[in-house]
Amino acid sequence: MSLxxxxxxxxxRFIVRSFAEDFVADTHLDVAVVGAGPSGITATRLxxxxxxxxxxxxxxxxxxxxMWGGGMLFPRIVIQEEAAHLxxxxxxxxxxxxxxxxxxxxxxxxxxxxxxxIDAGARIWVGMLVEDVMIDEDARVCGVVLNWGAxxxxxxxxxxxxxxxxxxxxxxxxxxxxxxxxxxxVAGAQFDTPTGxxxxxxxxxxxxxxxxxxxxxxxxxxxxxxxxxxxxxxxxAPRMGAIFGGMFLSGQKAAQLAITRLADE
Ligand code: 48H
Numbered sequence: 001m002s003l004x005x006x007x008x009x010x011x012x013r014f015i016v017r018s019f020a021e022d023f024v025a026d027t028h029l030d031v032a033v034v035g036a037g038p039s040g041i042t043a044t045r046l047x048x049x050x051x052x053x054x055x056x057x058x059x060x061x062x063x064x065x066x067m068w069g070g071g072m073l074f075p076r077i078v079i080q081e082e083a084a085h086l087x088x089x090x091x092x093x094x095x096x097x098x099x100x101x102x103x104x105x106x107x108x109x110x111x112x113x114x115x116x117x118i119d120a121g122a123r124i125w126v127g128m129l130v131e132d133v134m135i136d137e138d139a140r141v142c143g144v145v146l147n148w149g150a151x152x153x154x155x156x157x158x159x160x161x162x163x164x165x166x167x168x169x170x171x172x173x174x175x176x177x178x179x180x181x182x183x184x185x186v187a188g189a190q191f192d193t194p195t196g197x198x199x200x201x202x203x204x205x206x207x208x209x210x211x212x213x214x215x216x217x218x219x220x221x222x223x224x225x226x227x228x229x230x231x232x233x234x235x236x237a238p239r240m241g242a243i244f245g246g247m248f249l250s251g252q253k254a255a256q257l258a259i260t261r262l263a264d265e
Pocket of ligand 1: 034036037040057058059063064065066129130172173178204230239240242243244247
């Protein structure tokens with residue numbers, strides 16, 4: 001069977017039109033999630049499953065954040081048994097390793113978590129960097145400011161576009177990038193962290209890090225919930241290495257907080 005003659009300009013039109021329709025639909029969101037690592041993608045899925053209009057903006061061309069690389073490029077992640085349900089429910093094969101630990105294939109985990117978020121109705125925008133936030137008259141964050149990740153890498157001067165959101169989740173991992181941007185740009189910004197500021201993560205202590213991550217997942221700045229490694233980084237708490245249970249549980253808590261917060265409005 002030979003394939004039909006291809007009209008190249010049709011391909012162009014289909015791509016641009018489909019993109020534009022979906023992107024315009026996402027210009028007013030209930031929740032804008034920044035970063036498609038394990039915490040961001042879990043929060044996104046759970047919010048979409050709860051019926052909210054949610055999208056995740058990821059500056060890389062791929063989703064999954066630090067999950068792909070497992071531990072030191074060995075493509076496996078370790079998850080505590082208490083958190084394993086959050087990946088089992090999207091179909092990941094989780095092996096019980098003993099003593100409360102489970103192991104999963106990181107490629108399978110990324111693929112199935114992302115697929116489940118999309119199936120639940122969320123859109124994942126890759127290659128899009130959140131370079132700033134929008135702030136309303138009460139100094140509350142009310143949206144994200146977007147540019148292409150490639151534009152940032154090429155250091156081109158290109159003005160951004162903006163998407164409004166009732167809540168933003170900073171799930172940008174070690175960098176806590178959204179919160180650092182707010183700290184840099186909003187004069188006198190105070191955060192709900194031990195110092196009132198965003199301080200950056202401390203050295204590895206997995207028990208401490210995993211023990212605190214869920215409690216540190218909260219609305220640290222008006223309109224911004226922090227999740228995942230960014231929650232520890234914001235508070236100056238430690239890193240934990242290639243154990244991921246806290247990331248999934250933090251994503252779950254961020255979604256629950258967002259649902260409660262949105263219901264209060
Ligand atoms: C758009 C952005 C921006 C931006 C960053 O690092 P992640 O996987 O984040 P978490 O917190 O869900 O998971 C952390 C985990 O992967 C990890 O690194 C662990 C457990 N480390 C422990 C240790 O000791 O090292 O994903 C964050 C995502 C990435 O994909 C970034 O590209 C993306 O956020 N991102 N996307 N706009 N401004 N900043």
